[in-house]
Amino acid sequence: MKLSKHGYFYLIWMAIFIAIPLFMVAYLAFTSGDSQSISLANFSLENFKRFFTPMYLEVLKKSIQLAFISTIICFLLGYPVAYIISKAKLKNRNILILLFVIPMWMNFLLRTYAWLTLLGKNGIINLLITKLGFQPLDLLYNDTAVLLGMVYNFLPFMVLPIFSVLTKMDNSLIEASWDLGANKLKTFLKVIFPLSLPGVLSGVTMVFIPAVSTFVISSLLGGNKTYLIGNLIEQQFRYTGDWHFGSAMSIILMVFILISMALTSKFDKDKEGDVSGLW
């Protein structure tokens, strides 16, 4: 039976709504002129030249920095939790992992906004601090607040894939390691962790990509002080109206992510080769 014909409608749909628009963005990125009409645009590298100046590069650097740190924090916080939950009894395990999904049912803008109530000058955390007799802290509208917002929003994306790899792991491999005399730590480092790397890698990509491109978290929790590349793109398309420059930045962001993903998957293969080499 010829089933493949059912896929062609979708391919056409995706060509119209995903592929062609991306080409249009690329076209806008390499041209200059009136943003609203294609025909009047002429080829130029002006947008890229403009981006590769210290002011904009600083923004890109900061976006990458914050995304990188938040990915590491998510990993450090998330791996132990995924591990603990994967070791829980089957019934508890399902409920515990569900508890990671439930917060996502509340609008993520609102959940992020709720941190203002917790972190603000007269917020709940500062209230507790002053009750204890300390000076209130400036918790809001700085990079740390943005980091916290990123970790808060994207932590489940790290926990879920690691958890799913850990629960599917072949238990007999772990038992074999114990039988062969490895202690718990050695078993973890040599067997469990290497086997869970695919989960870690998908967690890392699922945290890093939204973190590096966000503009919501930085504008809610960072005030005007933390300006990320997402904010720059938003500004060009929604307010300034310079679509050529906005498109150029979108292309740069996309290419950067594609390159870093290619590197991670290469690193994954190298690592696997190394581990098997050691054995």
Next chain:
Amino acid sequence: MVTKHLSRIYTALIFVFLYAPIVVLIIFSFNDSKSRGNWNGFTIKWYIELFKNKEILRSLYYTLIIAITSSLVSTIMGTFAAIGIYDMKGFTKKFALNLNYLPVLNPDIVTAVSFMVLFKMAKLELGIITIILAHITFCTPYVILSVLPKLKQMNKHLAEAALDLGATPFYAIRKVIIPQIMPGIVTGALLAFTLSIDDFVISFFTAGKGVSNLSIMIYSMARRGINPVINALSTLMFLTLMGLLLIIYKRSEKEEEKAIEK
């Protein structure tokens, strides 16, 4: 023993971190003050005001219409597309899978911006239609990704047997293939609905002046302070979903008991 307690405390702390803002939000929906800073006593006036606030109710209506339409369309299109891709071979299959991954891996904002460019170039006026088109496009890949694994697990010979016994291809899909991949379709549909209802970035760039869903409304309110009515609304939505989940959980528990009794 010590590690067991430590891991319990650690897990509990993580959950406190995840749920603190939600608890704060629910508590402050009963706060008798417009500012989010201080507690002025208990009230349910925001819940009453919610049903009078036309602007918020309209956004809720748009949010639901968009989520229902786009999850419905993307579930149907995604299921057929997955069946098609499953049967494709060689380069076409690889191409289709990569095209499918593009919106999943691309940052939201890039996808959103490219929709905006497309709609502007095609001279489509931004509004509810453009939002729905965009939502269908970014939800369908997730439906396909949930259905494809089920297709791989499926027994291929059953569909062939149905055809040999005289079923038309469409009848075979409806009666033999779809029942086997149903769990994947349901997961995909739920995922699409959740993604659509929670989306902000795609909607923000594809919505026109007159149309706004809840996310867009919240974002525009955030600068001048969010109306506590929104807190009341999201508390209600959250509790409804929790209630539904509890019912599903109780039901599946009962079915399990029945299965054991048999």
